[in-house]
Amino acid sequence: MKPPSPLIALANGQRLLVCVGSGGVGKTTTAASIGLWAALSGRRVLVLTIDPARRLANSLGLSEIGNTEVRIPLERLLGDGAAQTKGELWAMMLDPKSTLDDVISKVAKDARTRDAIFQNRIYRSIAGSFSGSQEYMATERLYDVYGSGRYDLIVLDTPPVKNALDFLEAPGRLARFLDRQVMKWFLTSEEDGPFGKRLMLSTSAVVYRLLGHIFGKDFLAELSVFFTLFRDLYDGMRERHEAVSRIFGDAATTFVVVSAPNEPSVDVANFFLQELRSRKLRIGAVVVNQLHRARLLNPDVDALLGRKAREIMPDLAPQMLARLGAAHRRLRELTALEAHWVRHLANEAAGVPMVEIDRQSGEVHDLAGLLSLHDWLFAKGTDV
Ligand SMILES: Nc1ncnc2c1ncn2[C@@H]1O[C@H](COP(=O)(O)OP(=O)(O)O)[C@@H](O)[C@H]1O
Ligand SMILES: [Mg+2]
DSSP, rough: OOOOOOOHHHHOOOOOEEEEEEETTTHHHHHHHHHHHHHHOOEEEEEEEOOOHHHHHHHHHHHHHHHOOOOOOHHHHHGGGGGGGGOOEEEEOOTTTTOHHHHHHHSSSHHHHHHHHHOOHHHHHHHHOOOOOOHHHHHHHHHHHHHTOOOEEEEEEEOOSHHHHHTTTHHHHHHHOHHHHHHHHHHOOOGGHHHHHHHHHSSSSSHHHHHHHHHHHHHHHHHHHHHHHHHHHHHHHHHHHHHHHHHHHTTEEEEEEEOOOHHHHHHHHHHHHHHHHHOOOEEEEEEEEEEEEOSSSSSSSSIIIIIHHHHOTTTHHHHHHHHHHHHHHHHHHHHHHHHHHHHHHHHOOOOOTTTEEEEOSSSSOOOHHHHTTHIIIOOOOEEO
């Protein structure tokens, strides 16, 4: 007998599920489908998503809305039964254009500090190009909604990152960038006097003059202001970073690795498995999505379809049957190849339970589609 899907316990018991994996494998779809299941089983759920396919976003009412929590009505799905479910499904699409500004607004001690930072030219150029800002914003939002206590479960969909570290280390990067060690060089203590003056007097004077020569004196003055302002923000940023790190490591947080059955996404999945293990983070399941399956191993195409084909199109029947036969052989080869990659992944997963989802005939782009995946995600745990 197949063991029950590991996702049942996770969706019922955890506070945060993080879907990771390569782009296009079905992270967003899986996150949304898990969220729907948990909501239907009575929990208040938020799916925090990054880049839902346009049709899914539209049908969930997420279009045009960035960074706002939207309640997804389950009535259409459940009819009158909706009144009986206590659960709630919410979704929020992270707006990739939303910037460091939001974070600064939160941690700045007053409006004056905030505005001074926003106007600082150096800040402006950093805010616009802060690499990893998407991952960073995801963790920032997570921090807010997790702490709000409004949800029993948050399902976090992650950006399609090339490098897993980008996501896992996003909270740390900004904090490191603002590390006191770096800032010390620019900052002055009360006794040292203003930034510029100290540098002029110190052995760094040459460096200062050189920088001034290259960038202009105004730039250096602004740099000084920038770091002075950021000194005040540093502790706030740092606290948030540490809190997010704690959330990821919490016993109520589990990662779900999503992969398609092909070499590039299995490579990324394996990389995630290793990274998560080395960080001692919990991995609850590996979802292999979009499997092709040839159900008949060696079909006699003529016996199955010949009579019908000759009836409909007598002239073209032989050609059509030959093509169908060839198409089926390709499907069988694909099935065998995918089975190979599933085994490869199972090997790396080493004991982490795997869940398989067949490729559906159309896209999964609405609540009904997400619901149809429940048969796979929540019933068919497989012991590959
Ligand atoms: N099991 C499946 N069968 C058919 N289409 C799927 C399946 N899973 C996902 N899709 C489709 O594949 C595309 C990519 O899925 P998505 O969840 O956006 O991937 P990701 O978030 O990993 O980039 C979407 O158009 C989605 O509808
Ligand atoms: Mg996605």
